[in-house]
Amino acid sequence: MGKVDRALLRDVGAVALAAGVVGVSFGALAVAAGMPVWMAGLMSVVVFAGGSQFVAVGMVASGGSPVAAVLAGLLLNARHLPFGLVVADVLGRKWPMKLLGAHLMVDESVAFALAQRDPERRRAAYWLCGGLLFVGWNVGVVAGGWIGKTVGNPESLGLDAAFPACMLALLLPSLLPPKKEEAAEGAGPRATKARKVAVVGALIALAATPLLPAGLPVLLSILAVGVALR
Amino acid sequence: MTLLPILVLALGTYGFRVAGPLLSERLRLSARVQDLMSLATIAMLAALVATSTLVAQGGFAGGARAVGVLVGAVLAWRQAPFIAVVVVAAATAAGLRLMGVP
Numbered sequence: 001m002g003k004v005d006r007a008l009l010r011d012v013g014a015v016a017l018a019a020g021v022v023g024v025s026f027g028a029l030a031v032a033a034g035m036p037v038w039m040a041g042l043m044s045v046v047v048f049a050g051g052s053q054f055v056a057v058g059m060v061a062s063g064g065s066p067v068a069a070v071l072a073g074l075l076l077n078a079r080h081l082p083f084g085l086v087v088a089d090v091l092g093r094k095w096p097m098k099l100l101g102a103h104l105m106v107d108e109s110v111a112f113a114l115a116q117r118d119p120e121r122r123r124a125a126y127w128l129c130g131g132l133l134f135v136g137w138n139v140g141v142v143a144g145g146w147i148g149k150t151v152g153n154p155e156s157l158g159l160d161a162a163f164p165a166c167m168l169a170l171l172l173p174s175l176l177p178p179k180k181e182e183a184a185e186g187a188g189p190r191a192t193k194a195r196k197v198a199v200v201g202a203l204i205a206l207a208a209t210p211l212l213p214a215g216l217p218v219l220l221s222i223l224a225v226g227v228a229l230r
Numbered sequence: 231m232t233l234l235p236i237l238v239l240a241l242g243t244y245g246f247r248v249a250g251p252l253l254s255e256r257l258r259l260s261a262r263v264q265d266l267m268s269l270a271t272i273a274m275l276a277a278l279v280a281t282s283t284l285v286a287q288g289g290f291a292g293g294a295r296a297v298g299v300l301v302g303a304v305l306a307w308r309q310a311p312f313i314a315v316v317v318v319a320a321a322t323a324a325g326l327r328l329m330g331v332p
Contacts, residue, residue: 018312021320035231043231046240051278056239057231062287066235070242076278077243079271082264084250091251102248158324161295164283165302165319171275172306194272201273202280209285221277222270229266 004124012125015108016132018166019050023140025162026053028147028154033061037145044141048103048134052076054163055218064213075219083110089119090126104130107170171198193228200224292332298323 023044030040035057047053052073059069083105090113091101109130116122148154175195177188201224208217283299284291302319310318 014311014313018316021313021316025320030231033231039231039233039236043236043240047236047243049243051275052239052243054282055278056235058282060231060235066231069231070235070239073239074242074246076274077246079267079274080243080246081249082267084247085254085257085264086250088251088254098251099248102251103244105247105250155295156324156327158294158298158320158322158327160286160291161283161298161302161319161323162316164279164295164299165306166312166316167275167279167282168299168303169306169312169315171272171279172303174272176307194269197269197273198276202276205277205281206284209281209288217281218274218277221273224273224277225266225269228269 004128008121008125008128012112012129012132015112015129016136018169019108019133020136020140020143022050022162022166023137024144024147025154025159026050026057027141027144028151028157028159029054029144030057030141031145031148032152032154033057035145037142037149040145041138041142044138047073048137049073049077049080049106050137050163051167059213068213068216072216072219080105086110087113087122087126090123092123101127101130104134106130106133108133111170196227197224200227294323294326294331297326297331 026044027037027040030043030053031037035043043053043057055076056069056073059072060066084102087105087110091098104127109126112129113122113126116125144154144159147157151157154160175191175198177191201221204224205217205221208220212220279299283296286292286295298319298321301322302315305315305318
């Protein structure tokens, strides 16, 4: 590993902890949707992609077909392919590391790796974030499953607000205008474009919600990329 | 939800994850395609935030969740730590429900 300093450890720790809290909300939600705790835990270990887990379980819970749920989840996870092209170097050349490291590829670990300039620190940040997040997420999901079984209604703890809030916090940096010292390399126009796409995408999904089965509105939001093509 | 869809989702997701590192030596996406892919991701994440904030079972999810997420958004915008954003959003929604807001 090497090259892990206190600041990095603190930041990664906070994100892993937040993932744990969102994990609790997923666990509680999955149990409320009729899933046994062990299955919610297994899903988190083998899928390990929060957004797609919420979408898939949410779709099935609101009457959607499992096939549509899986397709929606997969479409949401298709972003990992370009992610992988970007972070391929941090996984190293050895096969076992490549295969293991690929499973730790989530929005947060990719974002942390990209924030480091030094290759050694990139590797350390990716593995540390991916590893801690894996632990935080899965412990959170199982805990949430038990809480959901005991408390019954995860909404009384406000856990249904945790996931959108966390996603928004992750999304926000790419939407806000860059600070002065980072304003180089066309980051300003990129953020403006991203804001437009985000707003239009959200509106498309909301407008489509009464018309389409659950999950599809999120997929349809891809059309918002159109506003960036002009 | 049964075991089979979970396993299919897991295998497909892992396929996407492992494809990048395996392809990276022979495939170069153009800067424009990479740009559009990241914009598509942003659109989907924003749609996910909007629908999971406002929609439950095909209808409006109620004011408590929406205000909770809004408070979290303000904290995130003020660059509060992740954990604070998530916990305060949940606590706000829970508090509002205690006071009778749906």
